[in-house]
Amino acid sequence: LAKITQPISMDSYEGQEVNITCSHNNIATNDYITWYQQFPSQGPRFIIQGYKTKVTNEVASLFIPADRKSSTLSLPRVSLSDTAVYYCLVEDSGYSTLTFGKGTMLLVSP
């Protein structure tokens, strides 16, 4: 399993762009990078997934450099409701389980 390292916490203000970087140095060729978001008292929710370069959806962007040893989740113009824990996961195949680390607690202030 790839070892995941991400910041424990981050602070931001409304309207700012937030970038959360995840390190996965021993990622394997078949591994994908996936991000989940969890609000208090709720289950995790899928945000975005990618293999290389850049992926964008209506919620976020995911930047993955050529060596794939890290990835950056970018949240444009955050609001108070983006306060949550963000988990970076590395998935090796459709049969794999989802292994969650400690995640990054993002606090957005007014």
Added chain:
Amino acid sequence: DARVTQTPRHKVTEMGQEVTMRCQPILGHNTVFWYRQTMMQGLELLAYFRNRAPLDDSGMPKDRFSAEMPDATLATLKIQPSEPRDSAVYFCASGPRDRGRRTEAFFGQGTRLTVV
């Protein structure tokens, strides 16, 4: 709007009692996960089913925990006897996961268990 349904949402029980948590996965999803979340340990995988067959339950204390899928619409997690250290939020998740497809998993709202 399809969703994973867990019951009960909250459960308070006395130590030694049996606890059964239920999960209705999204129709058509072939994979079901059970997770436990605590402040200290975070999200821990307890059990994992594919097409109702248990694939991995290595994270589950076998002496008191059991997980089953009696049919495709129901997954259960049972604790007998319960202990205070079992107090946590238990999440069920389902997904249409097949080899080569890294699709998202959908989580339920969780069952908050308190054992006193």
